[in-house]
Amino acid sequence: MYFLSIDWWLILEKALLIFGIVGLSFFIAMYTTYAERKVAAWLQDRRGPNRAGPFGIFQPLADGGKLFFKEEIIPLASNKALFILGPALAMITALLTSTVIPWAAPFHTKSGGVIPMQVADVDMGILLVFGIVSVGVYGIMIGGWASNNKFSLMAAIRGASQMVSYELPMGLALIAVLFMTGSLKMSVIVQHQIEHGWNIMYQLLGFIIFFVCALAECNRTPFDLPEAENELNFGYHQEYSSMKLGFYLFAEYINMFISSAVMATVYFGGYDIPFVNEASWGLSSFWMTFISFSVLMAKTCFFLFVFLWIRWTIPRFRYDQLMNLGWKKLIPLALLNMIITAAVMLWLKK
Amino acid sequence: MSVRLTNRSVEVNRKPMTFLESIYLWNILKGMGITISHLFKKKATINYPEQKRSFSKVFRGLHVLNRDAEGRENCTACGLCAVACPAEAITMEAAERLPGEEHLYREEKYAAKYEINMLRCIFCGLCEEACPKDAIYLSQTFAPANYGRKGFIYKKEDLLIPHPVNEKEAYEKALGNKAAKNSYTKTNNSPFGDRVWE
Numbered sequence: 001m002y003f004l005s006i007d008w009w010l011i012l013e014k015a016l017l018i019f020g021i022v023g024l025s026f027f028i029a030m031y032t033t034y035a036e037r038k039v040a041a042w043l044q045d046r047r048g049p050n051r052a053g054p055f056g057i058f059q060p061l062a063d064g065g066k067l068f069f070k071e072e073i074i075p076l077a078s079n080k081a082l083f084i085l086g087p088a089l090a091m092i093t094a095l096l097t098s099t100v101i102p103w104a105a106p107f108h109t110k111s112g113g114v115i116p117m118q119v120a121d122v123d124m125g126i127l128l129v130f131g132i133v134s135v136g137v138y139g140i141m142i143g144g145w146a147s148n149n150k151f152s153l154m155a156a157i158r159g160a161s162q163m164v165s166y167e168l169p170m171g172l173a174l175i176a177v178l179f180m181t182g183s184l185k186m187s188v189i190v191q192h193q194i195e196h197g198w199n200i201m202y203q204l205l206g207f208i209i210f211f212v213c214a215l216a217e218c219n220r221t222p223f224d225l226p227e228a229e230n231e232l233n234f235g236y237h238q239e240y241s242s243m244k245l246g247f248y249l250f251a252e253y254i255n256m257f258i259s260s261a262v263m264a265t266v267y268f269g270g271y272d273i274p275f276v277n278e279a280s281w282g283l284s285s286f287w288m289t290f291i292s293f294s295v296l297m298a299k300t301c302f303f304l305f306v307f308l309w310i311r312w313t314i315p316r317f318r319y320d321q322l323m324n325l326g327w328k329k330l331i332p333l334a335l336l337n338m339i340i341t342a343a344v345m346l347w348l349k350k
Numbered sequence: 351m352s353v354r355l356t357n358r359s360v361e362v363n364r365k366p367m368t369f370l371e372s373i374y375l376w377n378i379l380k381g382m383g384i385t386i387s388h389l390f391k392k393k394a395t396i397n398y399p400e401q402k403r404s405f406s407k408v409f410r411g412l413h414v415l416n417r418d419a420e421g422r423e424n425c426t427a428c429g430l431c432a433v434a435c436p437a438e439a440i441t442m443e444a445a446e447r448l449p450g451e452e453h454l455y456r457e458e459k460y461a462a463k464y465e466i467n468m469l470r471c472i473f474c475g476l477c478e479e480a481c482p483k484d485a486i487y488l489s490q491t492f493a494p495a496n497y498g499r500k501g502f503i504y505k506k507e508d509l510l511i512p513h514p515v516n517e518k519e520a521y522e523k524a525l526g527n528k529a530a531k532n533s534y535t536k537t538n539n540s541p542f543g544d545r546v547w548e
Binding site: 042043044045046047050208309310312313314324325329330333 | 369372373374375378381382384385386388389391392393394395397
């Protein structure tokens with residue numbers, strides 16, 4: 001009778017949520033590639049892709065279809081198992097990070113049940129994101145190593161050192177937030193912000209540090225040294241073709257989406273609607289969930305736009321500049337931010 | 351000290367950056383302000399196949415062999431264009447007009463074969479200047495792409511203007527370019543004419 005004791009509704013509910021979120025991640029990543037090209041064009045006084053469908057909205061389908069039909073080449077001297085593992089790992093870690101993000105206000109059923117719009121509200125919440133993101137570096141390292149190509153290896157080393165260096169200030173910036181919320185749980189962080197105001201009001205410096213580190217973690221310009229086109233020939237995915245290359249590129253966009261969602265959740269109130277008390281509207285639970293989800297998506301899309309905007313503004317950092325910025329500037333700043341926050345918290349508690 | 355050529359030159363600032371400068375934040379924000387302003391600027395490009403920029407009125411494009419008002423070919427195969435051509439792109443063979451062909455050729459001699467190699471041609475327009483019979487002029491279209499080299503050797507059939515009586519519409523369309531071109535010398539002295547950018 002074991003099967004009967006399993007809560008099948010819970011499994012169904014979570015399965016639906018997981019499929020929904022993975023589908024959403026893919027959809028957003030797809031259209032971020034389109035947005036990237038459009039935004040690039042607009043910022044450079046061009047028009048951007050506008051041939052496939054109205055305003056070119058089928059462009060990502062065309063790009064994806066092209067990647068599928070490309071010839072798949074695995075270099076003879078490569079380590080085949082690792083060569084295939086690299087993009088797979090990059091993709092898996094990119095998708096995994098979305099588990100702990102609360103996507104919308106919890107849904108209250110008529111029978112009094114509560115369905116959280118979050119795959120897993122684990123106690124370590126944000127730490128889980130950090131853990132998975134640091135595994136993500138293996139996607140780049142393994143891919144670069146297995147390609148058996150000096151440029152790819154250089155890129156892999158760069159990517160690894162960059163991601164390790166920037167995780168430190170990122171974590172230090174986050175600790176200041178955790179001082180305030182007192183919990184690692186994402187749902188608690190959001191709830192705290194709904195009650196006490198968004199974290200960005202108290203943690204502006206922390207947010208800037210977090211944002212810079214998020215750029216570095218996603219390997220986005222100005223920190224795209226692992227795939228530096230002009231000196232490393234696209235770096236770690238130089239030997240990749242067809243959908244394996246597609247996985248690497250796609251994983252980058254999914255990472256962007258997730259880190260935008262994390263930033264919106266941790267610093268910008270998550271699914272909270274600003275300036276209004278939505279509880280007084282008396283809307284049904286379905287609409288509340290829907291509206292709060294749209295609000296989170298709007299915030300996320302704004303950050304995605306900032307990612308693109310920065311890409312088409314700033315040239316790539318030199319490697320020594322990157323390391324200087326990470327170790328000599330961001331870590332001291334993050335430590336300062338942490339100490340000031342701690343001191344203020346202590347002073348307020350007294 | 352080097353001699354200053356103008357008073358516009360500025361000494362390069364080699365002072366080490368302060369801490370605030372070295373986190374680049376302010377300069378990056380300034381740069382982002384510049385890029386976002388371009389979002390609202392007029393686009394410099396056009397939707398090409400739907401919209402086209404007009405050529406300058408002195409544009410020299412594909413050659414056209416002219417006919418007179420009754421549809422007779424002007425060319426007398428004198429060979430002056432071939433001689434004038436610096437790229438040696440033009441070849442022709444002359445023939446004598448037979449009785450009964452007066453409606454086809456304006457004078458007693460005509461070009462039985464007239465070829466221009468568009469891969470050699472440099473579109474200088476010297477053939478047009480050399481022609482005493484107003485038989486050849488450069489239009490405002492350019493040679494379309496082709497799969498083979500042979501396709502770029504344009505025969506007389508490819509070059510002749512449509513018949514003004516039998517194919518009136520096509521003739522007027524082809525003439526449109528020439529009419530515009532001639533008006534340049536009379537009315538508009540700018541070599542770029544009313545060039546349209548959008």
